[in-house]
Amino acid sequence: MANCIYCQCKAGLLKKTCQDCLEMLEVIKKLGDHFSFRELLDGLMATSVSNEKIEKFLETDINGQGSIRDMITARMTNDLARTMGQETDMSPQKVKTIRELEKKNPTPNDLPGHINPYRR
Numbered sequence: 189m190a191n192c193i194y195c196q197c198k199a200g201l202l203k204k205t206c207q208d209c210l211e212m213l214e215v216i217k218k219l220g221d222h223f224s225f226r227e228l229l230d231g232l233m234a235t236s237v238s239n240e241k242i243e244k245f246l247e248t249d250i251n252g253q254g255s256i257r258d259m260i261t262a263r264m265t266n267d268l269a270r271t272m273g274q275e276t277d278m279s280p281q282k283v284k285t286i287r288e289l290e291k292k293n294p295t296p297n298d299l300p301g302h303i304n305p306y307r308r
């Protein structure tokens with residue numbers, strides 16, 4: 189039996205991803221390129237996957253390039269910066285994770301605001 193690369197549960201023989209995580213990957217795929225964190229969470233919560241597993245899934249760092257949460261955060265920092273000031277269900281721990289990520293990895297594309305056409 190192999191363990192799921194996302195949640196570490198039993199994925200099944202010769203399987204890298206369990207059914208739950210496949211379902212969550214499908215949700216992310218369906219959301220397309222532009223979605224808010226809230227939309228993502230709503231989509232994931234609409235599955236039969238437990239909240240605990242959703243958390244694990246979002247925090248998984250498979251290839252050393254950041255977790256799914258990190259990747260999504262980097263891609264939609266603009267939306268998130270606005271959302272962080274408004275969303276009351278955003279825990280300090282989540283904000284901290286995002287802050288630490290931005291501190292560690294401040295690429296121009298992650299900066300809030302419109303993309304500066306003059307940047308290199």
Ligand SMILES: [Zn+2]
Nearest residue numbers: 192195206209
């Ligand atoms: Zn899994």
